[in-house]
Amino acid sequence: MARARSVYRCTECGHDHPKWAGRCEACGEWNTVAEEPVVLRAATAGLRGATRARGGARAHGGEAAPARLRDVATHPLERWRIGIPELDFVLGGGIVPGSMTLIGGEPGIGKSTLLLQAAARLQRAGRAVLYASGEESPDQLRLRADRLEEDAGAVHVLGETRLEAILDAAAALPADAVVIDSIQTVYTDALESAPGNVGQVRECSGRLMRFAKETGTAVVVVGHVTKGGGIAGPKTLEHIVDTVLYFEGEATLDHRLLRATKNRFGSVDELGVFSMTEHGLIAVPNPSAIFLAARSDTIAGSAVTALMEGTRPVLVEVQALAAKSGYGTPQRVATGLDPKRLAVLLAVLERRAETSFADLDVFVQVSAGVRLSEPGADLAVAAALLSSLYNRPAPRDGIFVGEIGLGGEIRPTGGLDRRVNEAARLGFHRVFGSSRGARVQVPGISLVGLEHVDQLVRALAA
Ligand code: TYD
Ligand code: MG
Numbered sequence: 001m002a003r004a005r006s007v008y009r010c011t012e013c014g015h016d017h018p019k020w021a022g023r024c025e026a027c028g029e030w031n032t033v034a035e036e037p038v039v040l041r042a043a044t045a046g047l048r049g050a051t052r053a054r055g056g057a058r059a060h061g062g063e064a065a066p067a068r069l070r071d072v073a074t075h076p077l078e079r080w081r082i083g084i085p086e087l088d089f090v091l092g093g094g095i096v097p098g099s100m101t102l103i104g105g106e107p108g109i110g111k112s113t114l115l116l117q118a119a120a121r122l123q124r125a126g127r128a129v130l131y132a133s134g135e136e137s138p139d140q141l142r143l144r145a146d147r148l149e150e151d152a153g154a155v156h157v158l159g160e161t162r163l164e165a166i167l168d169a170a171a172a173l174p175a176d177a178v179v180i181d182s183i184q185t186v187y188t189d190a191l192e193s194a195p196g197n198v199g200q201v202r203e204c205s206g207r208l209m210r211f212a213k214e215t216g217t218a219v220v221v222v223g224h225v226t227k228g229g230g231i232a233g234p235k236t237l238e239h240i241v242d243t244v245l246y247f248e249g250e251a252t253l254d255h256r257l258l259r260a261t262k263n264r265f266g267s268v269d270e271l272g273v274f275s276m277t278e279h280g281l282i283a284v285p286n287p288s289a290i291f292l293a294a295r296s297d298t299i300a301g302s303a304v305t306a307l308m309e310g311t312r313p314v315l316v317e318v319q320a321l322a323a324k325s326g327y328g329t330p331q332r333v334a335t336g337l338d339p340k341r342l343a344v345l346l347a348v349l350e351r352r353a354e355t356s357f358a359d360l361d362v363f364v365q366v367s368a369g370v371r372l373s374e375p376g377a378d379l380a381v382a383a384a385l386l387s388s389l390y391n392r393p394a395p396r397d398g399i400f401v402g403e404i405g406l407g408g409e410i411r412p413t414g415g416l417d418r419r420v421n422e423a424a425r426l427g428f429h430r431v432f433g434s435s436r437g438a439r440v441q442v443p444g445i446s447l448v449g450l451e452h453v454d455q456l457v458r459a460l461a462a
Helices: 039-055 085-091 111-124 138-147 163-172 200-215 235-241 287-292 339-353 375-390 415-424 453-462
Strands: 006-010 033-037 099-106 128-132 156-158 177-181 217-225 243-249 255-264 271-277 282-283 304-308 312-324 332-336 361-368 399-400 432-433 448-449
Touching: 033 200, 033 255, 039 235, 039 415, 085 243, 085 255, 085 271, 099 111, 099 200, 099 235, 099 453, 111 128, 111 138, 111 217, 111 282, 128 138, 128 163, 138 156, 163 177, 163 339, 163 399, 200 217, 200 235, 200 339, 271 287, 287 312, 304 415, 312 332, 312 415, 332 339, 339 361, 339 375, 339 453, 361 375, 375 399, 375 453, 415 432, 448 453
Parallel strands: 099 217, 099 243, 128 156, 128 177, 177 217, 304 399, 332 361, 399 432, 432 448
Antiparallel strands: 006 033, 243 255, 255 271, 271 282, 304 312, 312 361
């Protein structure tokens, strides 16, 4: 093919359009028509062949031949420890050479800061790191680096957004790791569309992924987040990469939460907690203390629970406020937990424990940024609700761990021993939980076994 040509294809239904359109004429979806290079396809096929050749199982005809699974050579997975313990932990023990990692988060949350710190550490460990920034100029990066307690002086920076130029620079160094800040600012010559366009993001990500696999470079890309909380660009972006990290937090609070939502090389449940300081991000080894820091002794409507964030127990505060409603339907507002779960718990408390929230507005929230995604937090939500209803503080020295069934019965939760140990470590003396749960013995802690929400009501109203 002589000239680079493009097709305009809908990423939803695959319909081809003669030119770009804001809306697909076949399926009617908006913003799904993306430019795709035609010539590149052929080049891509060549690259794929080369990648397979490295796998070894290749027949003379040029196509790969299948092998028995037991004959496939195994290689221990190599990982480079970055040296920022919380980041290494969330990645599953370090970054994997030849992998591609996407880090998403709202503007200003600290993605560039985290990656510059990571780049500095990796570079100091003797790995060549290229930081390509289309968001900031090299002198802005220098200013940022000067604020950090980290010496980032040896990191290679490049104020470039053309993908081909970035890849050339990475190959010339050669770089062990490449940071692209951000994927929405890079573009490839092969497409005419603007950077950030669905087609550009997809094509550049695909090329970066191949670059990572072929050269063994660790590629990390920053991705912007849309209003809905997803990473902007085609859905395929999250499918293409090996690992997806989200960096979250509230701009007004110092702490930041890092989680993996996809990880081909590790668990997705681990949580890393950082604190944003004058001199960059600092890992917080003891997140429970931060989540409980703002807790007051005397305020009604607060209860502590222990969540399992991956392999680590983390204590968080649940706050509830039940307040006399104005006119109309009372409000139910849940932040950090599923509003449907709140509705279920309120219904159970009303029907099974004869309490009434019927003419009260109910607000529930969790330590900033944390989500109550496991049923074991039910008991703490109920305790916070009841404490607010009766206007009596819940026991200060107790945590609440247990699932509440529709009959009002309190069910045991897994991993109780680790949760109880964390509670003991932070100075708690009592764990309110299911009477049917495992008998966990931890010095300094007594277990208060509850069978039914009735008993929780009595414990809190008394
Ligand atoms: P940044 O890393 O630029 O966020 P992102 O790349 O996700 O958009 O973080 C910017 C914010 O962090 C900005 O409000 C300034 C603040 N900050 C600090 O508080 N301390 C620091 O040492 C640095 C570098 C930034
Ligand atoms: Mg940034």
